[in-house]
Amino acid sequence: MRPIIEFCASNMGHGTDKLMHKLEENPDYDVIEYGCLNNCGECYLTPFAMVEGDIVAADTVDELEEKINAKIKELEAWFNIDLD
DSSP: OOOEEEEEGGGGGGTHHHHHHHHHTOTTOEEEEESOOSOHHHHHHSOEEEETTEEEEOSSHHHHHHHHHHHHHHHHHHHTOOOO
């Protein structure tokens, strides 16, 4: 399973563009950028992404990266797979 990580172009002002490009380098992830993910309230307030359709938000981009990694680990455990 390749987790799908979605980013909102409107959220890039929080610095999520750098994280998106970093995650794109991992061949085990499908990283997609959309013009809008229809989470305008979240988009305006904090860095966020969607991992397999679930919103992952944080106060900083570094924390967002940690939370995305944690969500992927959770998915690995749930589906009993290893993406490493």
